[in-house]
Amino acid sequence: MSTDSLPEYRQSFRDRPRPGHTPTGSSSTTAALKRTGPAERAAVVDLAAIRHNVAALRSWVQPAALMAVVKADGYGHGAVPVARAALDAGATWLGLAHVSEALVLREAGISAPMLAWLHTRDTPFGRAVEENIDLGASGWELEPIAAAAQRLERPARVHLKIDTGLGRNGCTLEDWPQVVERAAALQEAGLIRVVGIFSHLAVADEEEREAETDDQLRLFHGAVETAREAGLRPDVRHIANTPGILDRPDTHLDLVRAGLGIYGLTPFPDRPASEFGLRPAMSVTTTVAQNKAVGPGHGVSYGYRYRTTAATRLALIPLGYGDGVPRPALEAPVSIGGQRYAVAGRIAMDQFVVDLGTEDPAVAPVGAAVELFGPKSGITADEWASAAGTINYELVTRIGSRVPRIHVDTQPGVDAGTQSLPGR
Numbered sequence: 373m374s375t376d377s378l379p380e381y382r383q384s385f386r387d388r389p390r391p392g393h394t395p396t397g398s399s400s401t402t403a404a405l406k407r408t409g410p411a412e413r414a415a416v417v418d419l420a421a422i423r424h425n426v427a428a429l430r431s432w433v434q435p436a437a438l439m440a441v442v443k444a445d446g447y448g449h450g451a452v453p454v455a456r457a458a459l460d461a462g463a464t465w466l467g468l469a470h471v472s473e474a475l476v477l478r479e480a481g482i483s484a485p486m487l488a489w490l491h492t493r494d495t496p497f498g499r500a501v502e503e504n505i506d507l508g509a510s511g512w513e514l515e516p517i518a519a520a521a522q523r524l525e526r527p528a529r530v531h532l533k534i535d536t537g538l539g540r541n542g543c544t545l546e547d548w549p550q551v552v553e554r555a556a557a558l559q560e561a562g563l564i565r566v567v568g569i570f571s572h573l574a575v576a577d578e579e580e581r582e583a584e585t586d587d588q589l590r591l592f593h594g595a596v597e598t599a600r601e602a603g604l605r606p607d608v609r610h611i612a613n614t615p616g617i618l619d620r621p622d623t624h625l626d627l628v629r630a631g632l633g634i635y636g637l638t639p640f641p642d643r644p645a646s647e648f649g650l651r652p653a654m655s656v657t658t659t660v661a662q663n664k665a666v667g668p669g670h671g672v673s674y675g676y677r678y679r680t681t682a683a684t685r686l687a688l689i690p691l692g693y694g695d696g697v698p699r700p701a702l703e704a705p706v707s708i709g710g711q712r713y714a715v716a717g718r719i720a721m722d723q724f725v726v727d728l729g730t731e732d733p734a735v736a737p738v739g740a741a742v743e744l745f746g747p748k749s750g751i752t753a754d755e756w757a758s759a760a761g762t763i764n765y766e767l768v769t770r771i772g773s774r775v776p777r778i779h780v781d782t783q784p785g786v787d788a789g790t791q792s793l794p795g796r
């Protein structure tokens with residue numbers, strides 16, 4: 373099999389134009405929303421928040437450059453519109469796990485520097501070289517990358533990855549001298565150019581574990597030194613993710629790789645995003661699908677994990693684990709008509725129930741606006757994540773393809789300018 377065939381990358385329907393909506397963020401999206409009313413169910417992504425967050429993080433890390441990490445469809449927010457918004461606000465690189473993800477952005481006409489770092493034998497390295505996509509390499513990848521470069525008569529841009537402790541991809545310290553020698557030889561032969569050296573932090577989100585991050589940094593600087601001794605002169609050294617950006621200025625180096633923070637989410641369990649002046653970009657919304665009166669002792673959803681204790685009304689919310697709403701999130705918060713309630717009973721594939729605690733039919737009628745989380749209700753993805761026993765990263769990334777992403781721009785034309793994070 374040719375390694376250069378572009379694997380089919382499922383274009384989700386969220387990227388296709390829908391009647392009444394423009395697909396990506398422009399002020400006309402907002403206008404379209406006003407015309408058609410709220411979507412049946414939506415993950416509304418505010419591109420103004422993305423720009424604000426990128427500008428804030430950028431001012432925090434300067435003079436280091438900022439790579440906006442938009443892997444996994446921009447953590448579920450829509451990679452193409454998020455990438456464009458991030459570049460508008462001063463990001464100068466885009467980061468992806470897979471080459472196939474980077475190719476989707478190139479096909480959308482985005483020409484910014486891009487780095488993809490997780491490869492298999494079937495990765496289309498040749499397409500990456502043709503499309504000027506930088507490639508992370510831990511060792512074995514150097515050979516297929518060099519072979520593709522030779523075939524195309526064009527040097528590949530490579531970032532060597534050193535494992536400073538995380539234990540995932542990256543070259544071990546033991547193998548590093550050999551890998552660096554090989555990279556230097558391939559560079560000498562004109563097949564690759566080593567433009568970067570990078571690593572990834574393991575515990576920077578746990579503030580009491582500074583010493584382990586210190587160790588990683590020390591090993592990283594040593595690895596860079598070894599590469600320099602082998603004659604490599606990388607343009608950029610990078611190790612910081614969002615926790616490093618927010619809590620460890622000594623990790624910023626030449627370039628930071630910002631994922632979670634650009635979406636307005638916090639990596640720290642005990643420090644909300646607002647503490648850093650970050651604004652959550654995503655709201656998950658729908659409307660009440662049914663509202664009915666029931667008596668006391670009425671079972672609610674599979675297993676009767678919840679029973680009403682008095683005469684009340686139940687509101688039916690048409691989102692479930694088929695939409696990425698995590699089934700374990702018993703008692704997670706939900707906002708209906710601006711009022712906060714809790715999930716009652718099991719979350720099913722398509723729906724869950726809220727006990728409204730009132731017999732008043734005017735409360736949360738069919739069609740009332742529902743927000744699971746988002747800036748309007750003030751409910752955070754963190755609250756849902758902790759109810760589900762997971763992290764905000766997973767929660768937003770797994771919102772399902774049955775929930776259309778709708779990109780709005782609450783501040784069209786404002787590129788966020790220079791903003792700074794409030795004191796830490």
Ligand SMILES: *Cc1c(COP(=O)(O)O)cnc(C)c1O
Nearest residue numbers: 441572613614615629630631632
């Ligand atoms: C996902 C990822 C990032 C981004 O991490 P955040 O904590 O979301 O900022 C950075 N670097 C690598 C290698 C990653 O895989």
